Amino acid sequence: MIRKKVKLAYITNDSSRKANYKKRKKGLMRKMSELSTLCGISACAIMYSPYESQPEVWPSRIGFQQVLSKFKMIPEMEERKNLVNQESFLSQRIVKVVEQLRKDYKDKREKEMTQVMFNNIYDKWVVHGLNFGDINDLNLLLVEKISNIDMRKDAFTMTPLLF
Amino acid sequence: MIRKKVKLAYITNDSSRKANYKKRKKGLMRKMSELSTLCGISACAIMYSPYESQPEVWPSRIGFQQVLSKFKMIPEMEERKNLVNQESFLSQRIVKVVEQLRKDYKDKREKEMTQVMFNNIYDKWVVHGLNFGDINDLNLLLVEKISNIDMRKDAFTMTPLLF
DNA sequence: GCTTCTATACTTAGCAG
């Protein structure tokens, strides 16, 4: 049981590579969470492996409803919605995008469709070397072109999502 | 020099919190890179702290040009561009989005503007509990509404970016 | 494949310059 030093190279043996992945993924997730609580910072990690059908994400996707609830519950947020500076403009846009998203998800079929699309696209982004910096840039585009989205004008309501 | 066990709670002392952050961030980045090379998987991490003006991203944003070059160099990608199935449709859209992005970045002023916007928005997303899963969902929206973007039709050319 | 075990490798808290 002599433990070797880590040889920093691709593990060719399939089963030990998978085992290694699962162990280290767990460790990474824990460290991510520790850093976040110890230092009070926001952090995210995503791992896209052939061992899982969905990308592994930290923090977990738990409760999109909770996220939406936060929007309602945070008073500063409500205040911001009534401000007229750029910041509040952006906040409102975000709220509306999220609302739009909620509505989209109500159509379960469409949801599955887009999920499949996402998997395809994300796979390509990663395969072709787009990192999260680049995905962020794509988000920039979203912001920029957001006025093209046919936003609904009605109030921001909170009904349960379908997932 | 008796070292305590980690007490998993917010470090109230400012300087030691910052020191802790920098050390652990470094460790996390290394582990991220190790996992990626050992297991050959795609992974990303982003940390948004008050200690740095820009979010800390792994892998680094090095060479968007390189990313664009990859698009040109990977033969399968070129083939896909000529297919007519959904997959190729999506690939083409990605290429065009990236192209659009490149053009957008040519306007340096606009670049800075959007960068500022991104920082504001990303901050809010994270502050209000949106994780990368959610940001991915927003990306779904981007895909969905992508037909609203006024795409340029000319060939995909490769000129240096301004950053 | 999966757990669980545990010796060893690695990480990092606290200190010093």
Add this chain to the structure above:
DNA sequence: TCTGCTAAGTATAGAAG
């Protein structure tokens, strides 16, 4: 501050069930 040190604490490679 930052850098480097080093021992205490933690993660994990490899084996066993």
